Amino acid sequence: MSIVNKSDYSYVLSNKKSVVITGDSLAYNRYDFMNIPKNDAYLCYPGMKSWSFLLRDYLITNQLGFISGRELLSKFQTNVTFFCESSFMTTVPFMMDGACITLKQDESISLNTGSGYLFLLTDPINGGEVTIDQQVIETTGNKNMFLGYDIICIPVTNGVITCKVDKMRLNIIGFSTVGTMTFLTGSGSKTTKWLADNLKERVLKYKPDLLIVIIGANDRNNSTPKESHDSLQYIIKKSNCDIILLTSPHSTTSDPDNGNIYLPNPLKTKPIIDCQYNLCKENDLTLVDLFKLFSGIDSKDWRYDNVHLSRKGNKQLFTYLINELFGGSE
Numbered sequence: 001m002s003i004v005n006k007s008d009y010s011y012v013l014s015n016k017k018s019v020v021i022t023g024d025s026l027a028y029n030r031y032d033f034m035n036i037p038k039n040d041a042y043l044c045y046p047g048m049k050s051w052s053f054l055l056r057d058y059l060i061t062n063q064l065g066f067i068s069g070r071e072l073l074s075k076f077q078t079n080v081t082f083f084c085e086s087s088f089m090t091t092v093p094f095m096m097d098g099a100c101i102t103l104k105q106d107e108s109i110s111l112n113t114g115s116g117y118l119f120l121l122t123d124p125i126n127g128g129e130v131t132i133d134q135q136v137i138e139t140t141g142n143k144n145m146f147l148g149y150d151i152i153c154i155p156v157t158n159g160v161i162t163c164k165v166d167k168m169r170l171n172i173i174g175f176s177t178v179g180t181m182t183f184l185t186g187s188g189s190k191t192t193k194w195l196a197d198n199l200k201e202r203v204l205k206y207k208p209d210l211l212i213v214i215i216g217a218n219d220r221n222n223s224t225p226k227e228s229h230d231s232l233q234y235i236i237k238k239s240n241c242d243i244i245l246l247t248s249p250h251s252t253t254s255d256p257d258n259g260n261i262y263l264p265n266p267l268k269t270k271p272i273i274d275c276q277y278n279l280c281k282e283n284d285l286t287l288v289d290l291f292k293l294f295s296g297i298d299s300k301d302w303r304y305d306n307v308h309l310s311r312k313g314n315k316q317l318f319t320y321l322i323n324e325l326f327g328g329s330e
Contacts, residue, residue: 003324004280004287009242010327012180012210014064016117019182020206021052022195023214026248027186028052031308041184046121046146047093049311051318052212056182057093058322060119060151060173063180068097069172072111072159076101083171092121092149093173100171103130103163111159111172117179118156121171124148128168133157139170153181183208191218196231199238210242214290216272217248217307225271232276236283244325245280247273249290250299251307260298262291286325293320 012019021027021041028041029050038044041052060066073080083098092098098121101109111118118132122141125148130137133156141148151173161170185202187194192215195202203211213235219228236243248269250262255269264270273291280287294302294313302313309317322328 002289002293002320004277004289005284006324007242007286008327009210009244009286009325012059013062013326014178016179017209018206019056019059019180019210019212020185020203020208021055021182021212022185022187022202023246024186024190024216024218025188026214026217026246026308028184029309029314032304032310032314037188039188041186042145042150044146045091046149046151047091047095049314051309051314051321052184052186053093054314054318055212055321056151056184058318058326058328059180059182060176061094061097062326062328063176063178065116065177066174067113067176068174069094069099070097072113072172072175073099073101076109079103091147092171093151094121098171098173100169102126102167102169103161105163105166108160108162111156111161111175113156113159113175115157116155116175116177118154118159118175119173120152120154121173122148122150122152123169123171126169127171128163128165130164130168130170131162133160136164139168151181153179155179186214189218190215191223192216192228192231192235193219193223196234199235203235203239208239208241210244211239212244212246214246214248216276217251219272220248220251220254220265220268223272225275228272229275229279232279236279236285243283243285244288244321245276245285246288247276247290249294249303249307249309252299253306260296262295264291288321290317293317
């Protein structure tokens with residue numbers, strides 16, 4: 001069994017919640033997608049198809065009452081482009097759901113959404129200032145957050161939008177009645193102790209209701225089992241929320257080669273995973289064991305290098321998580 005303390009976390013799709021996905025480089029896994037090293041999840045292309053980015057998108061488009069940007073803007077006859085038809089959108093998420101509309105100064109549109117939440121994608125090139133139901137919203141974005149194409153969630157009563165600049169493009173992902181947001185804060189080459197030391201910045205400032213963590217791969221050579229245990233215990237206590245913990249997967253540089261049955265190194269890896277198991281059992285937290293999940297599958301089908309996931313491995317992990325923990329059916 002790959003899951004300990006299996007639970008249903010689909011409540012984040014029907015109630016407004018904050019979700020954080022964090023950890024080391026496996027928490028965003030830019031490998032097989034970006035050749036240029038990126039030390040943080042939020043420095044990557046926003047439309048990267050790694051498991052955590054896919055999960056972030058799933059947790060928006062599967063919210064209760066979700067209406068896509070395509071559907072919201074389909075009634076407008078001019079100046080509307082679907083993400084999937086726009087060349088500038090090749091690296092952004094929500095290709096099949098999003099749409100953008102070009103507006104001139106003082107031009108207004110009404111989406112007639114009713115009360116809920118509007119999900120927008122900021123635009124560092126063509127964004128600008130708009131009012132949405134009389135709220136002033138800046139959509140230019142921060143170039144240090146997903147290259148300027150970040151997801152923002154705006155509470156709305158009816159979705160009346162007015163352009164306040166000469167000309168701009170508004171990127172609409174969709175609308176839902178829920179408003180759950182997911183934040184990606186993983187950082188490469190980090191240990192459990194580092195995450196504990198940086199918990200405020202990476203986790204606590206988002207006030208999570210659900211924390212998804214994959215950590216421990218770098219503990220094998222940089223931390224003692226006690227340091228890993230104490231750091232993870234601190235993370236659990238201070239986060240004070242539901243937690244899904246993912247173990248690191250098999251590594252060719254750390255763990256024994258046993259064909260397609262993946263076993264943790266008894267000296268380096270197993271003590272780290274044992275402390276994760278024990279703390280999850282003690283605190284009734286969900287643990288997903290990636291050694292067991294990928295056992296029986298040829299490493300060429302899921303691993304990019306010595307430890308990171310390939311495109312196929314990312315898809316496999318994403319599909320497993322949504323089916324087992326979020327009520328999915330892919």
